[in-house]
Amino acid sequence: MSLRFPDIQLDHTWNIDELPWAEFTKPGKKKYYYDLVTSLDEDLVRSLQPHIECVSPKHPEHIRKIHHSSATAFLYLFLSLGSQKSPPCVYTLRSTIPIAAGLGSSATIAVCLSAALLLQVRALSGPHQDQPSDESEKQIERINRWAFVGEMCIHGNPSGVDNTVSAGGKAVLFQRKDYARPPMVKALRDFPELPLLLVNTKQSRSTAVEVGKVATLRKNHPEIAENLLSAIDKVTKSAHDLITQENFDPDDPANLKYLGELITINHGLLVSLGVSHPKLERIRALIDHAGIGWTKLTGAGGGGCAITILKPELIESDSPVHALSPPRFSNGTQPKPDASKHKSKMLLELEQRLKHEGFEIFETTLAGDGVGVLWPAVIQNASGEEGGEEIDQEKFLKAVGNEGIEALVGVQAAGQYSDGEREGWKFWRP
Numbered sequence: 001m002s003l004r005f006p007d008i009q010l011d012h013t014w015n016i017d018e019l020p021w022a023e024f025t026k027p028g029k030k031k032y033y034y035d036l037v038t039s040l041d042e043d044l045v046r047s048l049q050p051h052i053e054c055v056s057p058k059h060p061e062h063i064r065k066i067h068h069s070s071a072t073a074f075l076y077l078f079l080s081l082g083s084q085k086s087p088p089c090v091y092t093l094r095s096t097i098p099i100a101a102g103l104g105s106s107a108t109i110a111v112c113l114s115a116a117l118l119l120q121v122r123a124l125s126g127p128h129q130d131q132p133s134d135e136s137e138k139q140i141e142r143i144n145r146w147a148f149v150g151e152m153c154i155h156g157n158p159s160g161v162d163n164t165v166s167a168g169g170k171a172v173l174f175q176r177k178d179y180a181r182p183p184m185v186k187a188l189r190d191f192p193e194l195p196l197l198l199v200n201t202k203q204s205r206s207t208a209v210e211v212g213k214v215a216t217l218r219k220n221h222p223e224i225a226e227n228l229l230s231a232i233d234k235v236t237k238s239a240h241d242l243i244t245q246e247n248f249d250p251d252d253p254a255n256l257k258y259l260g261e262l263i264t265i266n267h268g269l270l271v272s273l274g275v276s277h278p279k280l281e282r283i284r285a286l287i288d289h290a291g292i293g294w295t296k297l298t299g300a301g302g303g304g305c306a307i308t309i310l311k312p313e314l315i316e317s318d319s320p321v322h323a324l325s326p327p328r329f330s331n332g333t334q335p336k337p338d339a340s341k342h343k344s345k346m347l348l349e350l351e352q353r354l355k356h357e358g359f360e361i362f363e364t365t366l367a368g369d370g371v372g373v374l375w376p377a378v379i380q381n382a383s384g385e386e387g388g389e390e391i392d393q394e395k396f397l398k399a400v401g402n403e404g405i406e407a408l409v410g411v412q413a414a415g416q417y418s419d420g421e422r423e424g425w426k427f428w429r430p
Helices: 042-053 061-081 105-120 133-155 161-168 207-220 222-243 253-272 278-290 326-331 345-356 393-398 401-409
Strands: 002-005 010-013 090-092 171-175 184-188 196-200 293-297 305-310 315-321 338-343 360-362 372-374 378-380 386-390 425-427
Touching: 002 061, 010 061, 042 061, 061 105, 061 133, 090 393, 105 133, 105 161, 133 161, 133 207, 161 171, 161 184, 171 222, 196 345, 207 222, 222 253, 253 293, 253 305, 278 293, 278 305, 278 345, 345 360, 393 401
Parallel strands: 002 090
Antiparallel strands: 002 010, 171 184, 196 305, 196 360, 293 305, 315 338, 372 425, 378 386
């Protein structure tokens, strides 16, 4: 059995019979596909260590750390959901999301692994176009539960919000108070498309380290830390209340200004929690100085990306602007330009300044679908129809960069095949 993840140079093979099946099948240890797992079993994690330590022995330590966390997530899920009689497959992963950038890259991988393994043990129904909404929700929740287990293997104590959005798509109001129970999740199916700018600092960071900073602050200054977290909660609820109003108009400057102010407040509170970074503050300073919108860090902070809601007057004439959304990356969607909207000269100049200082700008769609399956996995021809040639492992491995992956398996391949959704892609849509 092999795990191939060429985008992070991970390629390792295990002998299925040598894996610690006995530990994972002991009474009280065995988990089933429908179980809710809210913590890792330390005995099971220890039993994996000999099979993790042998992964990428000649790579630098920082690379080995990434490989080991990925391998741990994969093996923990594989041994929990599979059996010693599982067929010896090659599991191949490709990603178009920057790693450790606050975009939920690990969550999308965990969701894909979870879905693939659950499909392999026939624990999922669908996806198909006529699947009832409640049945789709059940399948998404099943995938999400095990994706959260994968996230725990990687991050230790994740919130669960990244895997929840990656599995279900769109946007959610998320709150987790007790890890012994599922989080409160309210889907926002009508989340508006807003003009956004996403800037990558290229500064790597660790979710576990940033979460640890907050834990230390709560220990040393409990009252102050709780007030900050309570304020963040209030900011989130205020944004939710605004967006879910029946008469909410995202094009209304007053609504956008109110939402932008909440974003600015949120970022300031996160800075007070100690999870920002000088590069994030540099991006925020440049954007604030240009006066083009409202900016906050994404993910756990400490580096990664900053996201900005743009002021509507910045969208004028010159070159196309795209809406943005990290969740859409989870199934390989091709960015689609909105030709009716264009960047102002001020915005173009700011983007050039950001690039000059070494930052990277991403553009993609907002609030897309969650996890899906490409079936049949065949090449599209020039007219956008399925050509019948199978997308095998070799083609998948040899796809070059984000553009190559999108052209091969993207949900939409605007400018190359068709502007519509590719027929082979099907999603669990609640």
